[in-house]
Amino acid sequence: MVRSASPPDDGEERVDLQVIDGGAVSDGVDAVEQEWHRIRPDIDVSSFGIVTRIWRIGRHLDTKRxxxxxELATDRGAIDVLAMLRRSGVPYRRSAGDLTRSALITSGGVSQRLDKLERAGMVTRHVDLGDRRRVEVELTETGLELVDVVLAEMTSHDGELLGAALDAHELDALESLLRKLLMSLEQRSGSSVPRARGRSGRVAGRQ
Structure with missing residues (x-):
């Protein structure tokens, strides 16, 4: 016997889960995979369930993030820069070039983020007197306060989302498997982040 179990209407995307006698649970991805098995039994679509679920999970987490x-009056671009400075430790300063390489975006993209953050009083920029081509970026007290608040909120929020679905042992196993998969993908691509070409044809990524 198959019973449908749908989540409450709380504004989230509704997903029908099929609960089969014995406790097995089947989601919408299973249904699509089964249809492909029926239509094209000659093709192995076993990877479909894994890749599609990773993609869907990523979309859910990205939207929630x-x-x-x-809600915290910031965005990912700003927090990426502030977090890189925070992780560097006291005095929370890194070169603009280092930020560009770490962020894996163009120098123009980092410059735009820094302009916005500097106007907001989150960072200050200093020209190296020994090499005027080198610009150092430093986190201000205001920026430090913001990134610490965001870090606390994000870790708490993510922990609640993951803990609602998986126990500690499952989370450890999932992290290990995802690490193994990510390392394999990065070794194949030769980069820690997939690089995309901009309109000019230049690669936007690690230079």
Missing amino acids: KLLLA
């Missing part, structure tokens, strides 16, 4: 950052 954007909403959380918006």
Whole structure:
């Protein structure tokens, strides 16, 4: 016997889960995979369930992360820069070039983020007197306070989302498997982040 179990109407995307006698649970991805098995039994679509679920999970987490950052009056671009400075330790200063390489975006993209953050009083920029081509970026007290608040909120929020679905042992196993998969993908691509070409044809990524 198959019973449908749908989540409450709380504004989230509704997903029908099929609960089969014995406790097995089947989601919408299973249904699509089964249809492909029926239509094209000659093709192995076993990877479909894994890749599609990773993609869907990523979309859900990305949406929730954007909403959380918006509630905190910031965005991912700003927090990426502030977090890189925070992780560097006292005095929370790194070169603009280092930020560009770490962020894996163009120098123009980092410059725009820094302009916005400097106007907001989150960072200050200093020209190296020994090499005027080198610009150092330093986190201000205001920027430090913001990134610490965001870090606390994000870790708490993410922990609640993951803990609602998986126990500690499952989370450890999932992290290990995802690490193994990510390392394999990065070794194949030769980069820690997939690089995309801009309109000019230049690669936007690690230079």
